[in-house]
Amino acid sequence: MLVKLQPFLMSPLIMTTLLLSLGLGTTITFASSHWLFAWMGLEINTLAILPLMAQHHHPRAVEATTKYFLTQATAAAMILFASTTNAWLTGQWNIFQLTHPLPLTLLTMALALKIGLAPLHTWLPEVLQGLNLTTGLILSTWQKLAPFALLLQTQPMNSTTLILLGLVSTLVGGWGGLNQTQLRKVLAYSSIAHLGWMILVLQFTPSLTLLTLITYFLMTFSTFVVFKLNNVTTMNALSTSWTKSPTMTALTPLILLSLGGLPPWQDLYQNDSSFKN
Numbered sequence: 312m313l314v315k316l317q318p319f320l321m322s323p324l325i326m327t328t329l330l331l332s333l334g335l336g337t338t339i340t341f342a343s344s345h346w347l348f349a350w351m352g353l354e355i356n357t358l359a360i361l362p363l364m365a366q367h368h369h370p371r372a373v374e375a376t377t378k379y380f381l382t383q384a385t386a387a388a389m390i391l392f393a394s395t396t397n398a399w400l401t402g403q404w405n406i407f408q409l410t411h412p413l414p415l416t417l418l419t420m421a422l423a424l425k426i427g428l429a430p431l432h433t434w435l436p437e438v439l440q441g442l443n444l445t446t447g448l449i450l451s452t453w454q455k456l457a458p459f460a461l462l463l464q465t466q467p468m469n470s471t472t473l474i475l476l477g478l479v480s481t482l483v484g485g486w487g488g489l490n491q492t493q494l495r496k497v498l499a500y501s502s503i504a505h506l507g508w509m510i511l512v513l514q515f516t517p518s519l520t521l522l523t524l525i526t527y528f529l530m531t532f533s534t535f536v537v538f539k540l541n542n543v544t545t546m547n548a549l550s551t552s553w554t555k556s557p558t559m560t561a562l563t564p565l566i567l568l569s570l571g572g573l574p575p576w577q578d579l580y581q582n583d584s585s586f587k588n
Contacts, residue, residue: 321366332359333453340457345404346394350387353425353457357383360454363446375441379450382424382434389421406464418465419472425458428476428510429483429503436487436499444544447495448535451502452528459524462510463517470514480507492546494538498531501570530570537563 336356343349357380365376397414398404409415420431427435439447462473484504488497505527513520541559543549553560 321362325362329359329363332356333449337453337457341460344406346390346397346406346409347404349406349457349461350390350394353390354387356454356457357387360446360449363449364442367443371441372443375438378434378441379438382438386421386424389417389424393417393421406461409465415465416472419462419476422458422462422465423476426455426462426506427499427503428506429480432480432483432503435503436491436496439495439499440493442495444495444535444539447498448532451498451531451535455502455506459509463513463520473510474514477507477510477513480504480510483507494544494546494549498534502531527570530566533566534570537566 332355336352336354336359339352339355340349341352343352361376361380364379365373393414394404394409396417397409397411400411400414401408403409409418424431439450442450480503484500484502484507487503488500491497491500505523509520509523509527512523537559538544538549541549541552541556541563543552549560549563
């Protein structure tokens with residue numbers, strides 16, 4: 312006897328609890344000056360998004376959730392080990408007192424693993440490919456805020472490692488997305504490349520990095536929304552979606568160019584005006 316499988320619908324109460332937990336975890340990390348509280352915020356963040364990733368009981372989604380959980384658990388264990396080692400060596404739990412080179416390097420690599428900086432990036436395209444576009448949007452934007460805030464606070468003490476990670480990420484992100492046909496993998500490599508540029512700029516002007524991060528979030532949000540409205544996940548489906556929704560298809564190249572930094576009309580105008588002055 313054939314049994315019709317009903318789509319799994321998450322309870323509104325559970326969904327609200329998970330989304331509030333996502334916000335709470337990030338807020339705890341933002342407000343923390345103690346490594347244990349920062350680690351706690353990261354863990355709440357990770358545990359809150361796992362049910363959202365696996366809510367569609369599809370083998371690909373479960374596989375992506377498992378990969379994400381193992382990766383984030385490894386990074387969280389490294390953060391806890393690095394902060395404990397720093398407290399043992401220096402007697403300090405404060406985030407701004409991470410001065411010993413060994414725990415500092417371990418912590419930087421753990422945060423790079425959490426946000427998907429190359430060469431610790433291999434999990435990100437595979438995980439993003441297994442998620443729906445809504446959860447992929449959360450993973451590409453909100454989930455990067457808390458680790459990035461910690462990197463922002465520790466960057467003056469570990470500039471060399473971050474510069475190397477940034478350089479490798481820009482190269483891997485730029486080259487890795489060239490031969491992809493899946494839109495979610497293209498966006499994953501776009502995330503790697505953009506984060507690489509942010510990490511590089513972070514060493515010199517942190518305020519510009521924050522501006523770049525906000526711009527990247529806005530453009531990535533727009534890209535995911537357009538793909539969601541067009542209901543496309545591959546290059547082929549995107550190229551043949553003109554007959555279904557011509558307006559959205561016409562907006563897609565503009566948003567993708569904006570994500571890549573084009574067309575910079577306002578920047579060109581400002582540069583031209585400053586040059587004439």
